[in-house]
Amino acid sequence: MAKAATRGKPVGAPLLEWLAAGVGLLLVIAVIVVIGRDAVSGATDGTPDLDVVATRVVAVSSGAVLEFEIRNHSAFTAAAVQIEGKLPGGETSIATVDYVPGRSVRRGGLQFSADPRGAELRVLGYQDP
């Protein structure tokens, strides 16, 4: 019987087929609209706009970690972002963040032996992905 349905004359596509194709079409259109907006909005190689702020200090066994947030204000992704933190006493720590996508936030931490409150944070540089 099942065989007759698949092998015989087409009875028209089953309802479920239309449903699956319809859901597929909606998802495809949604994806195209979101990506298409980026495509139409023009420039594709621009400069990432990064800033870094300290969020909190956590004591760990070998000193303290200064946690930070990097925010990328532009639409362009930055890779291999280097963050430097400098204490008034001169101690310096550096961290590398693999990727900060456009309009996104990434987090990390800098480790110090002294109390890192009052550290000066800055972005040293990045690589185009």
Place this chain on the structure above:
Amino acid sequence: MAVTEMLSNANRDYARGLARAFAGALIFGLPLLMTMEMWLLGVAMHPGRLLVFLLVNFVTLVGLSRFGGFEHTYGLGDDVLDALAACGVGIIASAAILSVLAIVNWSAPLSETVGKIAIESIPASFGAMIARKQFGGEDEARDEEEALRGAGYGGQLFLMVAGALFLAFNVSPTEEMVLLAYMMSTWQVLILIIVSLLILHLFVYRVGFAGQEEAPEGLGGGHVFLAYTIPGYAIALAVGLYVLWTFGRTDDTAIDQIAATMAVIAFPGAIGAAIARLVV
């Protein structure tokens, strides 16, 4: 009464096809779903090129539906419906897996999330489409063989494109492709080209093509080489170049560097072209 029964059978068969499609999406999608470069590509890739890639994928899916989709089809309209369903399965499966793996985060900007899901949905939808051959029954496999025999030389070339595209896409997002081209000497690249041609030729000549028990049309080795191996390798090279361009690896890059990377990618591409018959 008989018609209603046939329709409900058709729905049940289709549901089974959809379940297979999800299984295929997982099997063929997971290697790339768990590749770091792919997540970045979804974010950093040129959006226009991503759209073109989605379109190329859709056309390939329609063609694959002809030769072995997850459901028996009756015409081009039916193939388009199946290709849409395969895209839907690919997107849903990618979104689900990427969410579980904490790679997409729904609080992130929409374009980041959608970009990642879109690029990952491509291998997943391919797997969804060819799932029937992998999990389907004997009868269906025989139908496809018939369809392919009818498709002739053009159909064989199309299958080679699909096979090359799938395998090339599976390896090319990684940094290793470019790194290999940097590391290999010119001689090693030339040897790789010869090895690719040899493997492709042996597969085509010994294993034969879809719908054919023996070497294509019983031709001699020289003829097969010219009619199938050389075009097959050219397809693998062209697909390699296309994939490199899609991922932005050709931008501001010297032509000899691009050529070497093409040869590296054409190696898996040629194998994909040669074994498309076994997989698709």
